[in-house]
Amino acid sequence: MSKETHTSTRSPLGRFIDQIEETLIATLLGFMTLITFINVVLRYGFGDSLIWGLELVLILFAWLVLLGISYGFKHTTHLGVDALLNIVPSRGRRIMVLLSAVACVIYAALLMKGAWDYWAPFAGFDATSGRWFPTGFENSRDQAWYETEQVPMLSWLRWMEDVFNQGEAYDKMPRFIPYFVLPFGSALILLRVVQATIRIVTGQQDSLIVSHEAEDAVEEAAALSEEK
Structure with missing residues (x-):
């Protein structure tokens, strides 16, 4: 199923969520560009800089x-190599696609566990037990007092000091805030891969990757040229 067809069949709620995600991604990119531009102007025009600018841009880039x-x-826009898939029969192709989807689900689940185990101590939570898959929770050293290097603490986030830092004031933004993207992003990746796998099983989607992107781009360019 093409990207356009898949998108057009979304419910109003699905399209609304798409708009939120697209707006958030665009906002992150916009802030990165703005902060970098301001730093360049300050550095070369005034011999100054936002000391926290580089660190914040790195955080926004991770998000x-x-x-x-x-x-x-979610939108099947990841690039991939399908040369082997194109030379096997349709049945073999479907089996290989399903196997790759299952492998991606397993990998995403492992990524989610690792992300939580890394982030949890920074927020004062317990990491999971078990080497590969969570078998419960185990006590981990509370690292909620760890701060970023330069990013200032925002006044409207001061309530977190009582919740996570035993009432002690943060001089800089605590690390668990930017690091939150690890479990959050990993959970979204796991959710999207599971959803894509279900679509593959039900025949609504061919694979996890976009196929023949170069050929499609050439055809679109040719069509635009003919219209002009």
């Missing part, structure tokens, strides 16, 4: 990447 990955699975 952008992880949210973009889940969005790519």
